[in-house]
Amino acid sequence: MCSSCYECTVKCPAQIKITEIMYALKRKSVREGLVTRDADVHRFYKLFTDIVCKYGRMNEMMLIMRYMMFNHPVDLALQMPVGMRMFSTGTLQIQPHKVRNQDSFNKIVQKALSLEE
Amino acid sequence: MKGTSRGYEESVLAVFSKLGITLEELPDWNCCGSTSVIAVNKVLAMVLAARNLALAEPSGLQLLTPCPSCWLELTKANNVIKEGGKLAEKMKEALAAGGLTYKGTTTVRHLVEFLVNEVGVEKIKQYVNNQKYVGNALTGLRIAPYYGCQIVRPYAELDDGYNPQNMEKLIEALGAEVAQFELKTACCSGALMATRKNVGLEMSKQILRNTKEAKADIVVSACPLCQLNLELAQFGNSEFAGKNELPILSITQMLGLAMGIPPRELGLPRSILPGVGKRITDMQKQKAPAAIGG
Numbered sequence: 001m002c003s004s005c006y007e008c009t010v011k012c013p014a015q016i017k018i019t020e021i022m023y024a025l026k027r028k029s030v031r032e033g034l035v036t037r038d039a040d041v042h043r044f045y046k047l048f049t050d051i052v053c054k055y056g057r058m059n060e061m062m063l064i065m066r067y068m069m070f071n072h073p074v075d076l077a078l079q080m081p082v083g084m085r086m087f088s089t090g091t092l093q094i095q096p097h098k099v100r101n102q103d104s105f106n107k108i109v110q111k112a113l114s115l116e117e
Numbered sequence: 118m119k120g121t122s123r124g125y126e127e128s129v130l131a132v133f134s135k136l137g138i139t140l141e142e143l144p145d146w147n148c149c150g151s152t153s154v155i156a157v158n159k160v161l162a163m164v165l166a167a168r169n170l171a172l173a174e175p176s177g178l179q180l181l182t183p184c185p186s187c188w189l190e191l192t193k194a195n196n197v198i199k200e201g202g203k204l205a206e207k208m209k210e211a212l213a214a215g216g217l218t219y220k221g222t223t224t225v226r227h228l229v230e231f232l233v234n235e236v237g238v239e240k241i242k243q244y245v246n247n248q249k250y251v252g253n254a255l256t257g258l259r260i261a262p263y264y265g266c267q268i269v270r271p272y273a274e275l276d277d278g279y280n281p282q283n284m285e286k287l288i289e290a291l292g293a294e295v296a297q298f299e300l301k302t303a304c305c306s307g308a309l310m311a312t313r314k315n316v317g318l319e320m321s322k323q324i325l326r327n328t329k330e331a332k333a334d335i336v337v338s339a340c341p342l343c344q345l346n347l348e349l350a351q352f353g354n355s356e357f358a359g360k361n362e363l364p365i366l367s368i369t370q371m372l373g374l375a376m377g378i379p380p381r382e383l384g385l386p387r388s389i390l391p392g393v394g395k396r397i398t399d400m401q402k403q404k405a406p407a408a409i410g411g
Contacts, residue, residue, distance in 0.1 A: 001313065003320075004152040005304030006270035010278065019271065026156035041312040048153035052165065056147040060120050064311065075314065082352055082389065086121065089387045093120045100145050101215075105168075108215035112164040115207040 001041075002026075040071060053109050056099030061092050118183065122341035124384025128369035129183055129228065131382045135244065135373075136236060143173055143180065149190040152307060163204060164211040166194035171212055171219035183228040183367075185268035185340045191225045192272060227268060229339050229368055230275040233283045238290045245291055245375045255293035255375045257404035261333035262288060262295060263324065265343040266304040284337060287368065291375040296333035300324045305346040321350035325363055334400050335364050337371045348389035364393045 008018040029035055030042045047066050051059055064083075068076035086092040099105045118126040133140050146169050148154075155162035170191060173180045182188050198205050198221045212219055232241065245254075262284035269278045276283045281302065285295045303324055310317030325347060328336050338344040347365045351357035365388070366374075373383040380386070380394030 001309070001316065003266075003304050003307040003309050005266035005307070007266070007304070009271045017271075023155050023159070027159065030157055042156075044308065044312045045153045045156040049150075049157045049161070052148045052150060052154060053161075058120065058148050067311070082349065085352070085389055085391070089124075089389075091121045091123050091387050097119055099147050104215035104217070105147065106215075108164060108168060108211050108217070109161065111214035112161040112207075112211040113158065115211060116158050116160045 055096045056105050057097045059093060059096040061094060121345055124387030125183060125341050125367040127384035128367055128373050131378050132369040132373045135376055149187045151186045160207050163194045163197055163208050166190040167208050167212060167219055170195060170223040171217040173223045174219060179224045179226050181226045181231055188225060188227040189267045227275055229283050233286055238286050242290045255291050258334045258400060259294045259296040259332055260288045261298055261328035261331055261336045262301055263336050263338045264302050265340045268339050269302050296331040298327045298331040300327040305343040307342060310346045310349060318350050321346045325350060335366055337366050337368060339368060352389050364396055
């Protein structure tokens with residue numbers, strides 16, 4: 001439920017980096033599978049990460065479709081009017097944008113993943 | 118900025134072109150990871166940001182970003198590299214695997230503070246006052262400055278962390294009135310609008326309601342996701358229908374209008390809310406007939 005607004009970090013009188021702790025907890029819960037079927041925000045973060053690792057850039061349509069199509073079909077259907085509006089204004093890209101130096105980018109991503117603590 | 122925030126990008130390019138400042142899009146930039154990748158992989162998140170810093174370094178140019186989340190992640194990565202340590206070493210190792218090096222000399226700027234500190238309020242005033250075409254003047258309109266969270270927290274480098282003023286300076290330079298409201302640094306909910314929609318809608322709606330209490334005609338946003346969320350909270354919602362709708366503009370869309378750039382060139386038709394350009398023109402006709410020359 002943390003939106004990373006950093007309000008807690010700034011307010012904490014002991015200057016504890018609470019938001020960074022929240023990120024660490026999120027990473028831990030993803031790694032150790034400490035998630036429930038209903039609370040599937042971790043899927044969003046994972047999908048986001050997978051898309052960026054593959055293309056180097058985000059594709060919102062891919063993210064939303066993969067996140068909601070099978071797991072939240074009703075919510076997805078309710079978003080149709082917004083989706084149509086975004087299509088009509090050219091703000092929903094179907095073809096993913098990619099980084100050009102894919103080879104170099106992939107090596108960087110693989111190395112970073114291998115160095116994860 | 119190529120997808121949902123395409124309108125914002127169009128307005129940045131249009132305004133900077135008019136100001137005579139050359140922007141060079143960072144070649145082969147990648148997504149910084151924002152608040153999502155760091156929730157999955159810390160090293161990867163820092164490396165994604167650092168790749169952009171490394172790509173920018175050889176040019177010696179400052180790296181300007183219109184997005185607070187990008188500014189934050191890039192600044193975090195920069196700080197890690199400068200402080201050194203285990204994470205910094207891992208980041209350098211990962212970059213080296215792709216043939217990149219980063220010495221730590223790239224400066225990261227955010228659009229709002231760049232406009233105030235580098236371009237300057239006086240220069241912007243000149244462009245607005247020299248306008249022969251006043252059809253898009255913002256005089257008489259009340260504009261609410263919405264900063265959002267990551268531009269002032271956790272680092273208060275760009276502005277005061279509790280009561281930032283950069284956007285107010287720009288609004289006043291354009292001849293409009295500031296509609297001051299308490300929640301100007303409250304969070305719009307960020308990614309929660311997608312993952313916890315009921316929570317996201319409430320967080321964004323309370324910001325909109327607060328700007329209405331301040332009698333705002335328009336809300337200007339420093340963040341592309343905030344702009345999107347504040348629009349989504351209104352889309353199809355009867356509470357914000359018709360006269361109660363609040364156009365949400367990005368900082369350069371607001372600047373561009375005051376500088377006489379047509380709404381279309383500023384990406385206004387790309388808003389989730391239909392007819393934003395026309396709504397603003399109607400407001401101008403209502404509130405500032407003198408400025409329009411009516």
